[in-house]
Amino acid sequence: xxxxxxxxxxxxxxxxxxxxxxxxxxxxxxxxxxxxxxxxxxxxxxxxxxxxxxxxxxxxxxxxxxxxxxxxxxxxxxxxxxxxxxxxxxxxxxxxxxxxxxxxxxxxxxxxxxxxxxxxxxxxxxxxxxxxxxxxxxxxxxxxxxxxxxxxxxxxxxxxxxxxxxxxxxxxxxxxxxxxxxxxxxxxxxxxxxxxxxxxxxxxxxxxxxxxxxxxxxxxxxxxxxxxxxxxxxxxxxxxxxxxxxxxxxxxxxxxxxxxxxxxxxxxxxxxxxxxxxxxxxxxx
Numbered sequence: 001x002x003x004x005x006x007x008x009x010x011x012x013x014x015x016x017x018x019x020x021x022x023x024x025x026x027x028x029x030x031x032x033x034x035x036x037x038x039x040x041x042x043x044x045x046x047x048x049x050x051x052x053x054x055x056x057x058x059x060x061x062x063x064x065x066x067x068x069x070x071x072x073x074x075x076x077x078x079x080x081x082x083x084x085x086x087x088x089x090x091x092x093x094x095x096x097x098x099x100x101x102x103x104x105x106x107x108x109x110x111x112x113x114x115x116x117x118x119x120x121x122x123x124x125x126x127x128x129x130x131x132x133x134x135x136x137x138x139x140x141x142x143x144x145x146x147x148x149x150x151x152x153x154x155x156x157x158x159x160x161x162x163x164x165x166x167x168x169x170x171x172x173x174x175x176x177x178x179x180x181x182x183x184x185x186x187x188x189x190x191x192x193x194x195x196x197x198x199x200x201x202x203x204x205x206x207x208x209x210x211x212x213x214x215x216x217x218x219x220x221x222x223x224x225x226x227x228x229x230x231x232x233x234x235x236x237x238x239x240x241x242x243x244x245x246x247x248x249x250x251x252x253x254x255x256x257x258x259x260x261x262x263x264x265x266x267x268x269x270x271x272x273x274x275x276x277x278x279x280x281x282x283x284x285x
Contacts, residue, residue, distance in 0.1 A: 020052045026060040027109040033057060044109050059113060061120055063106045068124050069181055070132075071097040082129065083185075086136040092145035097181035098132060100124075108172020115171055128168075132178060135163040149184060 022028035028045030034055045045058075052058050070082035072095070084098050104112055104120075116123050139159040143152055157178065165175040 018051055018053065019049050020058045021049050022047050022058075022060055025064045026062050027104075027106050029059045029061065029110055029113050031057045031059060031113075044106065059119055061104055061109045061112065063104055063109070065101055065103050065176060066120070066124065067099065067101045069097065069099045070125075070129055071181060072185075073097075078125065082125070084129075084133050084136050086133070086140045088140055088143060088145040088148050090144050092186065094140065094145065094148060095185040096136075096183075098136075099177075099179050099181050100128065100132065101176040101178075102128070102168075103174050103176065105172040105174060111172050123173075128164075128173070131164050131167055132160065135160040135167075139163065145186060149186060153180075153184075 020028075022045050024047050026047070028050065030045060030050070030052070032055060050058065069076055070078075070084060072081050072083040074080070076097075083095050085093065085095050087093055112123065116127055118126070136156075139156055140148055143156060147153075148156055157180065161175065161178040164178060168175055
């Protein structure tokens with residue numbers, strides 16, 4: 001009885017040791033190593049525990065978003081230099097750190113494995129990195145170093161991402177984003193020359209804005225002065241017209257009437273001039 005129990009215990013240990021898990025967020029692929037059925041099982045394995053025989057091997061692939069960085073720094077990503085090198089249209093060597101985000105379609109895991117016969121790490125750091133590097137080489141050759149470092153950097157990234165996405169689409173690898181980490185590395189003299197040119201261009205643009213602003217301000221002052229002059233002219237014309245109306249309305253009879261209206265009945269004791277007419281012409285008898 002003890003012998004049977006011992007055998008059962010050994011068998012249980014062996015059975016458990018032959019079991020492998022497919023964790024949540026992963027899809028498993030069973031590979032047959034020997035015999036007429038060797039190769040990849042066409043059926044993806046979902047979450048669960050599976051018996052893996054001595055003639056079999058289980059690969060698991062994550063189906064959630066994967067994010068990796070290929071950098072020059074040994075403390076990021078890999079201890080090796082995985083940064084990307086490429087050349088501009090005018091032959092300038094450029095080096096940069098690149099990041100990528102992607103996921104694998106759960107329904108295409110067996111297709112991905114059949115294509116590369118590798119796990120997710122090898123696919124990422126060998127095949128995907130090579131695709132990204134080749135795309136940078138291809139797309140950067142259409143742009144000058146000044147364009148790559150400056151105004152067309154986003155255009156370069158968009159072209160690289162589109163090319164890699166097209167190459168991986170039918171494989172079941174979905175590219176979410178390809179992006180730069182930090183600044184591109186160019187020779188110092190080249191960067192200084194580019195920055196100087198950019199600064200000069202920005203200064204010229206600023207001066208142009210200032211000129212336009214000054215012209216607008218001058219036009220504003222001219223318009224204000226013109227408006228003020230028109231206002232003064234209108235007032236003067238109105239005053240002249242009023243004066244003319246007053247002048248035209250003055251007659252000898254009206255003047256005499258105004259004198260009588262203002263006279264207090266007493267002749268002035270002072271005669272200013274012999275030619276001065278009396279305040280009121282009383283007439284003669």
